[in-house]
Amino acid sequence: MLNDWLFVGVFFLLAWIFPGVPILIARFLSPNKPNAIKNDTYECGVETVGDTWVQFKVQYYNFALTFLIFDVEIVFLFPWAIAFDQLPIFGVFAGAIFVLILMGELLGAWRKGALEWA
Amino acid sequence: MTVMQILFLLIGLVTLAASVMVVSTRNMVRAALYLIVTLFGVAVLYVLLNAGFFAVVQVVIYIGAISILFIFAVMLTRDVTGLQAAAFNRTWLLAAFLALVLFGGLFLALQGWSGFETVPPAFTDDTPTIRDLGLALVSPDGYVIPFEVASVLLVAAMIGAIYVAWGRK
């Protein structure tokens, strides 16, 4: 069991090499002549005004929130799906009700207008 | 010192250091990024505990969703007091003292406990797999009530959160 994960761990340790080392090499191969104008923030040639931290609209939060709740609930269903062969009818319907609650939730959010972008 | 122990120490160190950074970094987005490092460390700890399912769930839910929610919230609530304002309140010394006392107390209490140095029992055929977890979650003499209640809780949380965050100003 842990041996299976060893590969993933080694992958995490080594995977940065493949994009990272070429970038380092390119860093040495490429010229480096910075100047004030070149290092300016690129906003189509117009000088940047104010803070980068612009105000975002709350819809971004709404979608992230909906995503979080759905993600959590769907992840709950994976063990249920694996155990499907041994499940009694009751178990199948318990899972189905779970999904239907999710569906009701989606419809509720839809009616509330939380799924509208504009 | 086995390889596993060294691995644990390294991961634990990174996790703890990142969690200290979470509470001490002034820049909130950076704090959220440090939180991601901490959460990742915890995921690795789950792997070491032979709970691979929880490791991926940790990455999917915490790193994939909760941390993104945090970053979104930080960007939505631009701190009008500015970054110059104090990050800590006046009682931070007391808070640090309390945290240290709690840690010391926990440490002492745990040390007196007999199960403190337990080593993990080997896996047997009885050791539950993800399949058993799935069965238990929807069986009437298992956890079907918490399972459905968790679903309802999440529905309530979502509807409530949308209502609160989105209500007319």
Next chain:
Amino acid sequence: MAFFVDPIGFIIFWLRGLLSGWGLAPGVVEFIMDALGVIAIGSFGLGFTIFLIWVERKISARIQGRIGPNRVGPYGLLQTFADIIKIFTKEHITPRGVDVAVYNLAPVLSVMAVLLLWAVIPLASTVVGTEINVGVLYIVAVGSLGTLAILIAGWSSNNKFALLGAFRTVAQMISYEVPMVLSLLTVTLLARSMSVTQVVAAQDVWFILVSPLAFLIFLVSSQAEMGRAPFDLMEAESELVAGYQTEYSGLKFGMFFVGEFLHSFTVGALVTTLFLGGWRGPGAEQYPILGIFWFFLKSFVIYFITLWLRFSLPRLRIDHILDYNWKYLVPLGLMLVVLTAVLDKWLFMVNPAINPWLRALAQLAMNAGLFLFANFLVETRNRRKPLRQPVGAPRPVARPPEKASITEKAA
């Protein structure tokens, strides 16, 4: 002989024997084998990308009625190498005010997030990185690392357009992750396992036949996950400069593209593994090398379809993209999960040893019914609430004069 039947498995076996022969501890041998496997996968992935860039440019040229690269090397095959030399010698500009560590981490993370997917994809019966028992969720988890890469790229660049582009992209990516996870749940349900190798083993009948809707949902949502047309909001040049990539230059910029090109093929590989039977095909059991051949053949077919979609559809607006996801794909996916579960349970209750083809037929009929029903609902809704029409008089349009008027004027 064994070498020709299963070259990669043979090399693995030989290397393992060699390392054990040196008297190394089993754990060390395991570690070295894993490291070699990672290096093989990683260098293969990056090398393969060079080829993929050429393929993509050629195919896009054909679709758009051009020739594509044709000067450097035969059929322009060496064009990418010329481009690599160019991009390696480009200056790395680090703009003022960026968060340097995070800024440099983002391109690395975006390539890593794609490479890591290959750890669980079985290329043949004997060739697979690792058989973790939660492979399907692992795919989702690694995908969320890609989202993170884009978010931190946009935030650390200290550029309004980059931040805005990143936020839009992330909103799109996390939205489409929901139907993707739902279709993966359907696959898990059908295979009764989260291990990717088990999913392949369960496909006596390809899952594309058992659950075509899950296949379609997965294809569409992964197209949105990698942010390619028609979902390429992140690089809507006319609105956002270049989105989260705006402040990146040189090879750091290139790495985002490497990630994107490799991702589009990886999606082909994932679809193949989850829906098209993976490496399975005639003779693949006895001759693993044939398995690799089938795997890449199927992957290229799916890859071609994604390219075809990319180059023939225009970009969608963000509200349309999100509407399509939350109001069509997600409800469809939820209903698909419930109906698949109930139908599958019923089938196995009636006959525990049901013929897989019969099961596929029943599921297929259910899928078709669900699809028709969903489209019926959409049609009804559209009739009741017509799409918003532009207000005001029709604007003058530049239109070639009709034949009659030309002759009139000439007269």
Next chain:
Amino acid sequence: MIPLSWYLILAAAMFCVGLYGVLARRNAIAILLGIELMLNAVNINVVAFWRYLNPENIAGQAFALIVFAVAAAEVAVGLALIIALYRRRNTIVAEEIDLLKW
């Protein structure tokens, strides 16, 4: 093998760091970050106890999963409250949100 104590001490340390964050930070989102740390520490403990003391009992896994759900709900509502406060009172500093204090 790693003794159980190591996990417990790590979790206790993480819990205390989170507690410090909750008590000492002014930014309400930072307080929520601290709560996240505490919840994670608890979950490490739950999974570690399951693995070390009673791996035959599924309860440990089931409860760890429920903690995930609770954490998600907590974050969703907490952040929504903070955003609502920000929209009404234009502040996310916890000390300034004192309308109900007296």
